[in-house]
Amino acid sequence: MPDDVLAQLTKMIEDVVGADVLLGVEITKETTFSDDIGLESIEFVALADRLRQHYGERVDLVGFLAEMDIDEIMAMSVGRLVDHIEASVGLAADRG
């Protein structure tokens, strides 16, 4: 399951920024949205939208983001978001 979420997120990032922007950038859990990918704030919103469409009610992105300020969000690593999604989906699965 862990690889699935990272792979899913990587695909969404590609959709949002375009494959050419990601040339030479391998997305791992350590990759940061702002420094490594150069993600604009508005592109992060587009990414969050796709996540919501895919994971729906299982992942509370609004609550997750509400706890951080904008600098924290942009300095976030891909791994931190993956961990949150996995934890949320795992919890939802446990509740059955």
Next chain:
Amino acid sequence: MVFVHGLVMDNLSSFYYTLAAPLAAAGVGTILFDLRGHGLSARPDSGYSPLDGARDLVAILDELGVEEPVHLLGNSYGGVVAMRTALLAPDRVAGVVLVEAACGGAAGELWFEDIVNTLSVAALGLEFDRTQDQLVTLGQRKIARLAGNASALLNGTTLIDDLGSGPALSEQDLRNVTCRVLGVFGAESELVGAAAELAEHIPRCTLHVIPGLGHTVLREATDELLATVLDWLGVDRVGMDRMPG
């Protein structure tokens, strides 16, 4: 609550990361959009006056099927659009929050002139200094893209002309505003005089001035702004009193 962002480099993300999530968590329905030509919205050649912006906002409400009156929160130029909307369609607007926005009167006119001049200079710089190319060469792809978008908006559309052309809101216009208005300003901001003008002419206006801050209230005083807005809306932070969006 419908959020309206500022000019050129701004878009809905500046609310997404600050006010929208906590307001939504408190039970307030939230609508965020990118102004024409900004963020991920389309960028046609023309239609960039505040009145056009107000019409776009009403069109969005129509498109979303939102018929009940909404609250508007506008940051900087977004506040100008918000106030225009309140005058254009008073039956659609329950109240307006102005964050560092001068909407009309003498101070409003001066601020607008200032904006138009600044944008004109920026437009020239972006076009002739080939800023974007330099930035790409330096490997600053992200900033290069932002500069490219700014140049396309300032040099490729009628935005600067549209802003400079129409009549600003008069003092009588401000007196005609029927809904409640909350103005939040920084004490050190150049707009603090404009704030006083708003309070003088708008019938149901409350002012909240934050010491030690300038124009960047939204980002630098997010918590205080949030608390002030929730209080003004009559919404408990825990979400016990539910107000319509």
